[in-house]
Amino acid sequence: MLAGQKIGFLGGGAMAEALITGIVKSELVPVSKIFVSDINRNRLVYLQKKLGVNLVNDNRSLVQESDIIFLAVKPFVVEKILNDVEGIINNTKIIISIAAGITTGCIEGLLKGKQVPVVRVMPNTPALVGEGASALSLGKYSGAIEEQKAAALMSAVGKVVSLPESLLDSVTGLSGSGPAYMYIVLEALSDAGVRMGLPRNVATLLSAQTMIGAARMVLETGEHPGSLKDQVTTPGGTTIAGLYTLEEAGVRAALMRAVETATKRSRELSGS
Structure with a gap:
């Protein structure tokens, strides 16, 4: 599917670096077929030394060279960049945007009605360690x-789902903001371990590994989280005592409200 395809990155920031690393490790595309442009020359030199990518000095040259173009820049510069390259983009190319809050309709409008395939992707920060959760929507x-190519590339840094664009604000509220929720939970568990006498480094390691292990159990067994919870919960035991305290404190409802609030804020920011 991606054989012979040249991949260009407009922007060489942390997420671009993560994607390039994953793509190269997965052998989806050889590094000789990957091109990067960025306003920061030092950043480009770093990426070339670390990953071996091809450096391109200007955005127009990158677009001309590439078959699939990642729009990997801050949202506030999207309009400027697309205005600059619009004249040389045609419908034989694919644009994959990871610019937060920028809709496919907005990108298509900036391309002045050209029938260019656009895919919008909402990744999250664990993509930086190859454990991302991404949702993609088609223009x-x-x-x-285009969906298959985008999904293949994003799968190099984690799990990918395809959704209607109208649901991407919900994705932002759940998996986009979700790592921060998990860090709060992890930090609280580590604090609790310290309170109960464990050394900080041990408490943090046990908390983090427990979170990883629980998540992998859900993903690899396919069982409902409630069923897996029940497997740990013996009558009158320690786990049910702890769970009762969580329910009393409203932890479940608080997490649900956090996702709802973040989703609403995402809608406000994106104007959807």
Whole structure:
């Protein structure tokens, strides 16, 4: 599917670096077919030394060279960059945008009605360690082929789902903001371990590994989290005592409200 494809990155920040690293490790595309442009020359030199990518000095040259173009820049510069390259983009290329809050319709509008396939992706920060959770949505001129190519590339840094664009604000509220919720939970568990006498480094390690292990159990067994919870919970035991305290404190409802609040804020920011 990606054989012979040249991948360009408009922007060489942390998420671009994570994607390039994953793509190269997964052998989806050889590094000789990956091109990067960025306003920061030092950043480009760093990426070339670390990953072996091809450096491109300007955005127009990168677009001309590439078949699939990642829009990996801050949202506030998207308009400027697309205005600069619009004249040389055509419908044989695919744009994959990871610019937060920028809709496919906005990108298509900036391309002045050209029928260019656009895919919008909402990744999250664990993509930086190959454990991302990403959702992708197709623009007006994208179809199954564009979806498959985008999904293959994003799968290099974690799990990927395809959703209607109207649900991406909910994705932002759940997996986009979700790592911060998990860090709060992890920190609280570590604090609790310290309170109960464990050394800080031990408490943090046990908390983090427990979180990883529980998540992998859900992903690899396919069982409902409630069922897995029940397997740990013996009658009159320690776990049910702890769970009762969590329910009394409203932890479940608080996490649900956090996702709801973040989703609403995402809608406000994106104007959706």
